[in-house]
Amino acid sequence: MFSLKILLHLFLIRPILNILFGVNLFGKENLEKLNNFILVANHNSHLDILLLFYLLPANQIRETHPVAAREYFSKSKLVFVLVKYLFDPVWVSRNDSESIKQFMNQVNDKLEKGHNLIIFPEGTRGLAGEMQTFKTGIGKIAEQYKHIPIIPVYLSGTERSLPKRYSIPVPLWHNIVIGPPQVFQHTHKEFTQSLENIIREFANNEMAARHKRKSKNLRPANTIAFIGIDGSGKSTLSKNVSISLSEKSKVALISDILKFYEKSEVKQAQPILTENIRTRVSDYAKSAKSLKQYKIPKLAELLLRDVLLNEVKRWCHPAYIVLDGSPLLNLTSWAILYKEEYFNANVCLKVIKVLSSNDSDIAKDDPVFKQFSELSILKNVKLNHLNLPDAVIFLDVDPKIAMERIDKRGKVKQVHETEEKLTKLREAYLITCIVLQEKLQVPVLLINGNDSIQNIETMARDFIHKSLNKKQHHEKQKN
Known part of the structure; x- marks a missing residue:
């Protein structure tokens, strides 16, 4: 026995x-x-x-x-x-x-x-x-x-x-x-x-x-996050920009699924099992009937998405990683749907710092840990190492127009896809963008999502090249 x-x-x-x-x-x-x-x-x-x-x-x-x-x-x-x-x-x-x-x-x-x-x-x-x-x-x-x-x-x-x-x-x-x-x-x-x-x-x-590890001389990937409310067009924009950037460089796009692009074409990559788990968790979150049911699976999906981002950085070595939604910034902005009374620029800054492990200036008894108890849990289990993007593009669309676009999809709406909730999320993203730019010196571009697709893509590409060139110049001066 x-x-x-x-x-x-x-x-x-x-x-x-x-x-x-x-x-x-x-x-x-x-x-x-x-x-x-x-x-x-x-x-x-x-x-x-x-x-x-x-x-x-x-x-x-x-x-x-x-x-x-x-x-x-x-x-x-x-x-x-x-x-x-x-x-x-x-x-x-x-x-x-x-x-x-x-x-x-x-x-x-x-x-x-x-x-x-x-x-x-x-x-x-x-x-x-x-x-x-x-x-x-x-x-x-x-x-x-x-x-x-x-x-x-x-x-x-x-x-x-x-x-x-x-x-x-x-x-x-x-x-x-x-x-x-x-x-x-x-x-x-x-x-x-x-x-x-x-x-x-x-x-x-x-x-x-x-x-085997790749050469240490490889330049770290530049991470560009496209954020915006549902129906803003950020998924389409992030895909089109990824294809455009891949004309000269290898690009990884982390969206609903992970894709790699080279010379404007999708390239096959070794399957990463994290993707299967993440997509299933995401599907479960999309079927939630209330914000309460949505909260835990969506949190898990965003954490897995950030793990995937780290894996792509460490082992695939693309020149650019394009994010259709940033795990760090989404978690921060979505707090407004659960604790609207506490959400403001000061709290937003603290949440970003805690979630990205840059919180040495935040006391352990700071009110933010009581206001958002999840922060303490994530910090205690060491899940607060989320990536801060190198550049952020916010595609701004009126929630009414966003809802019209969502209705045209003909799909079952997610629990947060109402004009009221999208209005709150838009407000949170705008606050987050201000904090990123003014307090954390992260380059941010706000684009009117009602503009033509061609103009939007041109503005996005120009901004990416300009902001990342500035970053590289700054790094050279430091060295």
């Missing part, structure tokens, strides 16, 4: 990994038929340990122990208890000589009982896609236990799904490469270096090529 711990691994954790992320496994035969071993892997994410336990046969789960930093996981009692129960780690406290002795005693105890270890020789999670130098502790353990095979493992994908300092995992495919068993040779330093070389070689092969 399997214990509850093993059942949780087999029927909860592993199915979640398969459904949400997907796993490509290479070299599984190198781990088969081994009863005692030490797994050694690169370390970029808290997901790494889940993937390594994914490799284990059921009868090895209880007898395998990862090395983990006690001070990190002790920050939360709940997390500590869960990690201890699910993985039964060998705890180590860094920079504590007495703790190191206790750690080695635990290592000796586990290995002499015939149990297995999981060790991350880098010592801590590194930057996404970058391996750090291996510490020689693994070499010393291998030297002491020469009869135990050391299995080098390369993990690829976790650095994108849940990199350091991120709280929400992004559903992306993962690769696991299991190398052949290694037997201790030479000195502990040389053996440590040989393990590092093997895993670095895995990192450079074709199986991991799509996860």
Whole structure:
């Protein structure tokens, strides 16, 4: 009979990994038929340990122990208890000589009982896609236990799904490469270096090529947000401007769906599973019958949209990212529909600062956290890292005209698509634009949405080039 711990691994954790992320496994035969071993892997994410336990046969789960930093996981009692129960780690406290002795005693105890270890020789999670130098502790353990095979493992994908300092995992495919068993040779330093070389070689092969970081010399993408009430025409404008900008540069358009453009044509890109989740959440929000029902799914969709924006920045490297609606600015402006009595320019500025993690000048007991309790929640769970656009274009349309356009679509109206609510949203967007321009020095262009499409597109393109050229000139002066 399997214990509850093993059942949780087999029927909860592993199915979640398969459904949400997907796993490509290479070299599984190198781990088969081994009863005692030490797994050694690169370390970029808290997901790494889940993937390594994914490799284990059921009868090895209880007898395998990862090395983990006690001070990190002790920050939360709940997390500590869960990690201890699910993985039964060998705890180590860094920079504590007495703790190191206790750690080695635990290592000796586990290995002499015939149990297995999981060790991350880098010592801590590194930057996404970058391996750090291996510490020689693994070499010393291998030297002491020469009869135990050391299995080098390369993990690829976790650095994108849940990199350091991120709280929400992004559903992306993962690769696991299991190398052949290694037997201790030479000195502990040389053996440590040989393990590092093997895993670095895995990192450079074709199986991991799509996860490698691009050149650091690439210029960061310029983010342009098109905002406006429903029926303003911002979706059409953002698409047309994206196509125009793509004549000379690669452009990513984040709208209802993610698209990439090059030379005025749509280009195929590797599917990002976040998109499937985001679009489904968005569809659910659109079907809401009240603002109360709309609130949570729309908040989730905007947060996922910002996660997608970060992924596009980090891995796709377009010259421009065009946003059909900004997650940060939409969340800020939509507050007027729920707490109209509190919404003003001062509150708007504070909300933007909190949501973009630029709130060092805002006291913890500031009234804004009571007025908008969601801010405290997002801040506490570290979901307040939303992107502030480099430039903003507000397509201004009279709510009456917007409603006429919405009626012509012939689709079921969303809960906020009434003249009264669109009037409030228009007011909020105008306040937000003033705050962006006057308080945060973000370039903003207000365009009359009743003008001709040709004039609107020309004004938008000219503004983008002018504002971004000014930004680049300013950055050169700073450097």
